[in-house]
Amino acid sequence: MKSLIVCVSTSHGNTRRVAERMAEVLHAQVLEPEQVDPHTLGDYDLVGFGSGIYYMAVHPRLWRFLGRLPQVDGVAAFTFFTSGAREIPLTSYHKPMGKQLAAKGFQVIGLFSCRGLDTVGPFGYIGGINKGRPDRHDLDRAAAFAERIRERVAGSRAAS
Numbered sequence: 001m002k003s004l005i006v007c008v009s010t011s012h013g014n015t016r017r018v019a020e021r022m023a024e025v026l027h028a029q030v031l032e033p034e035q036v037d038p039h040t041l042g043d044y045d046l047v048g049f050g051s052g053i054y055y056m057a058v059h060p061r062l063w064r065f066l067g068r069l070p071q072v073d074g075v076a077a078f079t080f081f082t083s084g085a086r087e088i089p090l091t092s093y094h095k096p097m098g099k100q101l102a103a104k105g106f107q108v109i110g111l112f113s114c115r116g117l118d119t120v121g122p123f124g125y126i127g128g129i130n131k132g133r134p135d136r137h138d139l140d141r142a143a144a145f146a147e148r149i150r151e152r153v154a155g156s157r158a159a160s
């Protein structure tokens with residue numbers, strides 16, 4: 001099974017740590033958007049797209065990359081992010097990514113999120129919020145998530 005994780009993690013490496021843990025399970029490479037030729041994505045069985053949340057959105061570098069994706073034929077995909085605040089329906093960060101991926105022919109089969117150390121603005125004065133996160137529990141959850149996704153993709157490949 002050929003898997004790839006595309007990730008932007010500019011603040012504390014929080015999202016990168018989550019990506020690396022998922023990558024261990026998926027035997028995937030973790031690359032920055034600029035390291036990936038979007039036209040190769042159709043060659044993968046599974047692609048993950050992840051980012052920290054910056055001013056209520058995924059990083060513009062990931063968003064630009066999503067805009068450059070070619071049309072693919074049902075490649076399985078998942079989205080993930082880390083953020084300072086818990087996601088509420090009003091701030092669903094997965095939704096716009098999922099919509100964009102579906103429009104390009106990806107089949108979005110999972111989403112994952114967890115809190116990450118956040119030192120932006122006034123939080124910096126108190127050493128940040130969510131200190132130590134993603135922690136061991138978050139990373140174990142990320143690994144379990146990746147395992148479920150892996151089994152699902154492997155199962156559908158076996159069936160076809």
Ligand SMILES: Cc1cc2nc3c(=O)[nH]c(=O)nc-3n(C[C@H](O)[C@H](O)[C@H](O)COP(=O)(O)O)c2cc1C
Nearest residue numbers: 009010011012013014015052053055056084085116
């Ligand atoms: C410039 C900036 C803006 C941020 N804006 C938000 C935000 O709007 N909502 C939120 O929940 N967290 C926000 N955060 C916190 C980050 O989403 C959080 O720290 C995340 O784990 C960073 O991931 P990274 O270390 O992979 O870059 C912001 C952080 C930075 C540096």
